[in-house]
Amino acid sequence: MNESAAAHRFKPAALIRASVVLHAVAAGAVLVRPPLWPWALSAIVANHLLLTAAGLWPRARLLGPNWTRLPRPAARARAVAITIDDGPDAEVTPRVLALLDEHRARATFFCIGARVERHPELAREIVARGHCLENHSQRHLNRFALLGPKALAAEVGGAQQTILAATGQAPRFFRAPAGLRNPFLEPVLARMGLQLVSWTRRGFDTVSGDPAAVLRRLTRRLRAGDILLLHDGHGARAAGGVPVILEVLPPLLGALEKAGLEPVTLREALR
Numbered sequence: 001m002n003e004s005a006a007a008h009r010f011k012p013a014a015l016i017r018a019s020v021v022l023h024a025v026a027a028g029a030v031l032v033r034p035p036l037w038p039w040a041l042s043a044i045v046a047n048h049l050l051l052t053a054a055g056l057w058p059r060a061r062l063l064g065p066n067w068t069r070l071p072r073p074a075a076r077a078r079a080v081a082i083t084i085d086d087g088p089d090a091e092v093t094p095r096v097l098a099l100l101d102e103h104r105a106r107a108t109f110f111c112i113g114a115r116v117e118r119h120p121e122l123a124r125e126i127v128a129r130g131h132c133l134e135n136h137s138q139r140h141l142n143r144f145a146l147l148g149p150k151a152l153a154a155e156v157g158g159a160q161q162t163i164l165a166a167t168g169q170a171p172r173f174f175r176a177p178a179g180l181r182n183p184f185l186e187p188v189l190a191r192m193g194l195q196l197v198s199w200t201r202r203g204f205d206t207v208s209g210d211p212a213a214v215l216r217r218l219t220r221r222l223r224a225g226d227i228l229l230l231h232d233g234h235g236a237r238a239a240g241g242v243p244v245i246l247e248v249l250p251p252l253l254g255a256l257e258k259a260g261l262e263p264v265t266l267r268e269a270l271r
Helices: 014-032 034-055 072-076 093-102 113-118 120-128 149-167 185-192 211-219 244-258 266-270
Strands: 079-087 108-111 132-135 227-231
Touching: 014 034, 072 266, 079 093, 079 244, 079 266, 093 120, 093 244, 108 113, 108 120, 113 120, 113 149, 120 132, 120 149, 132 149, 132 266, 149 185, 211 227, 211 244, 227 244
Parallel strands: 079 108, 079 227, 108 132
Antiparallel strands: none
16 A cells, blocks of 8 residues: 555444344354254345345445445535546547546546556546546456455555556545445455545446437436546447547536536545
8 A cells, every 4th residue: 555545444334244243143043053054044145145236236335435426515516526437548538638628627537557557648647637537446357346355455456556656646536347346345445545436327338329318317317416427448439430428528518517517526526
């Protein structure tokens, strides 16, 4: 862990504490009355299914703290956060930065460490333009939610060090690949001083090539405090091959301006 990351005390979520108690009670029951083992096993299996479901629900807080909206002071100030995942991308990210500049808007980029290693100059440009660059794991593994504590620490810590080396700034926020995780992640984030962030709504711009549909998903019931999710890496393409995010950003930023909402970075929202 680097000096810029302020570790915080890990406090197990209520579900985790209840799971530990359940395992202890089940083990004790079987020791005292062996015929109870089918009931004890069923309870443990049900508990593990619940833990798995919590990890597969990106916006859940059952496994630990998770931002799905901005803090209340930021919401009261009419702030929203545009978050952009899976970059930096040599083709798309510079055009995203140009659009944000045109609208004088700031965003938070959740970047993959391996991509930052390939494009350190682009990572530095993101920060130089007034945006924030945060941790989206080192390799964005599809099996991220299946990793154990040591492997999770390597993925999160690897990206932390990569981004610090490229930009001189250590991330303060983390977003899990696809939002999927397991009970081992929160202790890792606590040690590294990282806050887990998901989203209020997403446009599904990695699978939909229809910019109008993506925009509707992001702006439906839009309100202050929302965290919106788009992608500059791994994004779908609209008709003509244009990355969807490039078609969506201008009308999205226009909608925010019309609604009197200010796009801010997550760090600004934290302050």
